[in-house]
Amino acid sequence: MEVFLPIAHMDVNIWLIVSFGLVVGFLSGLTGVGGGILITPLLIFIGVPPLVAVGTGAAQIVGGSAIGSYAHWRMGNVDMRMAFVLLAGSWTGGLLGVHLARILEAGGHFSLVVTFLYVILLGFIGTSMLIESLLALRRPRSEHPKKSRNTDKSFLQRLPGQMDFPVSGLRLSILTPVLLGFGVGLLTALMGVGGGFVMVPIMLYVLKMPTKVVVGTSLFQLLFTTAEVGILQAGMNHAVDPYLALALVLGSIFGTQFGARAGAHMQGEHLRLVLALVVVGVAIKMGLGLFITPTHIFSMARVV
């Protein structure tokens, strides 16, 4: 079914978009890794203007994370105080990022910046997942090496603005989560991702929050960060396409459910390997675009 996208200003088969949501949702349901990092590159590959791909990518995460956030909140897995401190940072980062995107787009540099960010980020995530899953496959039953948990504690405790987070059982400087949130908000605005892949490891290994709280809190904060960025991208940059966003949400919700059910019968390491290969592949495809001599030196661009 061909549909004309009013914001992206192009024709697209809407079932293709739904299938993007399905596949990416399936992968994220299988592996538990958020699929936002794959949606934006896929949209760019089919010719959606990069700013619209990024804005729509962020907005569709709202739909994908709503139910999970609610469930974790009901189970008491959200450290509300931590979530609000993070949000203070991420909303600022999001606001700044959307402004930055506007300036870059007006100058015609946005697509290049997005490509660079994705090549670096996907390359890094993909490679580390690849190494991790290959190692895990080689010695399936071995213990993970215990990381020393006291390396930077003294440094974090000396920062000003110490605050208690009773749900996580932590006392730390308010600066750390605010800065973390800021970075994630910036990523959401510039790349259209939720930022869970940055947030979760930092919460676990730097802030040392309990695992149960990490998932709920990060999901909760990314719901509201992507909502803010989605509204800003629509309001300021006209960069959220309604049909694209709806089709992606529909696809990803069903995909996530199927993925989660299928994941129960499959081995984790193999799944992570598949996802790692997909991520590395997308990074290579995006990166190659920078080096291949373009067939046409001139191109039409989006008028802001």
Add this chain to the structure above:
Amino acid sequence: MLYLRLLMLVFIPGFAMLAHAATPLVVATSTRQVRVTSDFVGENVLVYGAISGPGQVIVVLRSPDSTEAMQKKSRSGPIWLNGAKVTVTDTPGLWQRLSSAPVRQLLPEATLQQQGLTRSALLLQARFAPKPQHLNTWEHAFLDQKTRQRQYLVDPAGVVIHQGLFTASIQLPAALPLGHYQLTTYLVRQQKIVAEDKQQLDVKQVGFQAWIARFAIRNSWLYGVVLTLVLATLGFGLGIIMRRRSA
């Protein structure tokens, strides 16, 4: 009803003959209005009519002017980078010229330029801002790009003439500017334009699609809030339903 039809059958050829005698060129279109809906993937508009005596026909469809932006890639080390944006204004968003023979055989170059019947004539009013260094290259690249997107189109065999009647089928692409289009038909004889006919074609968005597009652009902030709430509700609702079913 049948009576009426019979009456028309008798009279219309008569009118046509009258028109034939009075004006050298009679033009009609299959539609006066192109309605762009959400499943709009382009449309055929048929232009047809009658000419008196021998001659050739040129049909030109021109949309309202639009603003475009262009970029030039340049190489920096091994990497291809996009240069700064150049905005192009005062050129039609869509321009199609169909004729019964190559126009350069039909009219002298001066007339073609004067009437805006060539692609390069469209550049006469075009403004490039900020003005790039090699304007000429940019102008040609602009025409190239617009032609590649099928927004500028030239078809020297697009008009078929048969026994004083002509037809031309204009293929409108899916992405097209909205507004009042000018459809001009020329009758050409011995290197001269002997008759000219102007018609209007309205291209407008209709239905839900039009409403959404307007809402998203004009009330972009409210649109953003509403869409975000809709997405959240959709995700939440579907999630609840799927959980219930799997439980």
